[in-house]
Amino acid sequence: MTRNRSLSGTIPSMETAHEELKDNTVITLPALFGLFRQGFLPRDVKIVGYARTKMDLEEFHKRATSYIKNPDNDPEIAEKIEQFKALSSYVSGSYDEGSSFDKLNKHLEEIESKYQSKECNRIFYLALPPSVFIPVAKNLKENCYIFRGGVNRIIVEKPFGKDLDSARELLGSLKQYWSEDETFRIDHYLGKEMVKNLLVLRFANVAMGAAWDKNSISNVQITFKEPFGTEGRGGYFDEFGIIRDILQNHLLQVLSILTMERPVSFAAEDIRDEKVKVLRCIPPIERSDTLLGQYVAANGKPGYLDDETVPHQSVCPTFAATTLWIHNPRWEGVPFILKAGKALNEAKVEVRIQFKDVTQGIFKDIARNELVIRIQPSEAVYLKLNAKTPGLYTRAIPTEMDLTYKRRFTESKIPEAYEALILDALKGDHSNFVRNDELDVAWKIFTPILHWIDGLSGPRPRPVTYPYGSRGPKELEAFVEKYGYKRAEDS
Numbered sequence: 001m002t003r004n005r006s007l008s009g010t011i012p013s014m015e016t017a018h019e020e021l022k023d024n025t026v027i028t029l030p031a032l033f034g035l036f037r038q039g040f041l042p043r044d045v046k047i048v049g050y051a052r053t054k055m056d057l058e059e060f061h062k063r064a065t066s067y068i069k070n071p072d073n074d075p076e077i078a079e080k081i082e083q084f085k086a087l088s089s090y091v092s093g094s095y096d097e098g099s100s101f102d103k104l105n106k107h108l109e110e111i112e113s114k115y116q117s118k119e120c121n122r123i124f125y126l127a128l129p130p131s132v133f134i135p136v137a138k139n140l141k142e143n144c145y146i147f148r149g150g151v152n153r154i155i156v157e158k159p160f161g162k163d164l165d166s167a168r169e170l171l172g173s174l175k176q177y178w179s180e181d182e183t184f185r186i187d188h189y190l191g192k193e194m195v196k197n198l199l200v201l202r203f204a205n206v207a208m209g210a211a212w213d214k215n216s217i218s219n220v221q222i223t224f225k226e227p228f229g230t231e232g233r234g235g236y237f238d239e240f241g242i243i244r245d246i247l248q249n250h251l252l253q254v255l256s257i258l259t260m261e262r263p264v265s266f267a268a269e270d271i272r273d274e275k276v277k278v279l280r281c282i283p284p285i286e287r288s289d290t291l292l293g294q295y296v297a298a299n300g301k302p303g304y305l306d307d308e309t310v311p312h313q314s315v316c317p318t319f320a321a322t323t324l325w326i327h328n329p330r331w332e333g334v335p336f337i338l339k340a341g342k343a344l345n346e347a348k349v350e351v352r353i354q355f356k357d358v359t360q361g362i363f364k365d366i367a368r369n370e371l372v373i374r375i376q377p378s379e380a381v382y383l384k385l386n387a388k389t390p391g392l393y394t395r396a397i398p399t400e401m402d403l404t405y406k407r408r409f410t411e412s413k414i415p416e417a418y419e420a421l422i423l424d425a426l427k428g429d430h431s432n433f434v435r436n437d438e439l440d441v442a443w444k445i446f447t448p449i450l451h452w453i454d455g456l457s458g459p460r461p462r463p464v465t466y467p468y469g470s471r472g473p474k475e476l477e478a479f480v481e482k483y484g485y486k487r488a489e490d491s
Contacts, residue, residue, distance in 0.1 A: 020159075042448045046088075046089070047064075049064060051092040054092045101140060102143050122145075122152050123152075126156045130389075134170070134174065151428070155186055163446075185434040185435075186433060187433075190377065193405075197373075198257045213331065219336075221338075224339065224348075225348045226344060229303075230307050242317050243322070244412050245447060249434075254375070256275040260274040261278070268429060276437055278326060279438065284445055291476060292319065293475075294316070294318050295467070301469060305315075319341030322449065323335045324336045324337075337483060343469065346471060369385050372384070420432070
């Protein structure tokens, strides 16, 4: 079932050397069916689910495969689902008792006893609430860690703390049990195709690199839009808010790749070194560079405060726009506007790079060039430029050079972000995972503004309101315009 990595079309310089797990691997991970179906999982791999819920194997298989789509009842997919079930098993137990993890370890050892080779590898995937994160990491190390050869790795999901101090406490606790080399902090945006494509767009194209600085670029917007509200999970959301949920991790990761200097190589540490360097050039966000919003009932949809799981009179923002500044020679003076919101008019994640005006003279009031990288949905890269209208008149109009992936790469399947990242973890490639010092710097940027919003440094700010299903607060247009953004008529 293993595949040759030297597939036609790969980029040799990106095929860096790591300790790849090939055979005899036990993984406690959720959805792996996509990789399994494509033959990317190691031979003899086994998937073991672990949680507090007591259930038999049939119920576990039902839950584990319920997300797999087979709308046309394709017999090939149905057969793969049955094969996938056969390599999956389940153990229930507590998160804080060593005896429960000892039971898990015995289950793993029973599986490994059937392997022909003595080498065994284990990857532990933690999709857990923060309250049990450290006890689980501790118990896994003390009861389920392989010391006799083979590889141990732990994949952890956000949130990685709530501010700088809590993140440092979390990082320090994890370091007691798991080394940095064994730890993979997952941010699924780093697994998205268009985010991974940023490195190639930037550093494999001279035309892009020549205009990628303050001399050509006026402003940059990185936008995340969701067309739905909290939908009954407002209690969780109210504790963390839109900035912790989206800006501090997902959008900041996109910004770091967008603005980092060219790495020496595609080795994981070279890439992450450059990301940390550029993040260290960003000062903490100012209150004056922030716009906060909260959606209210409109278009037949309930407002945020109408959600019964949301605390009464909550001032938690469901929309935030913050402007970051990078104090280095490449980006000094260029505003980077991060925007994210719930209950907006559409689902979209994109990067919009607006270039400066052309020199005045022969052209007046002509539209600015824009490079738009649509991360999701319908992945695309398009460049807005000006061209002469066909005919006998010399008149310029804005048009687009459009690279929409589903039209250009009709035979290609874009993998899910988690598929790409789990495969990276199997290969031992840290490139698309968050390093500890990177996380520390990210929290330094956002903690002061978060403490202000949480009421830890004076009165809590009251977010402005915006209707459910709108483009966001009416104040947003003035907010982005004050940083030099000029809206084209067709935007």
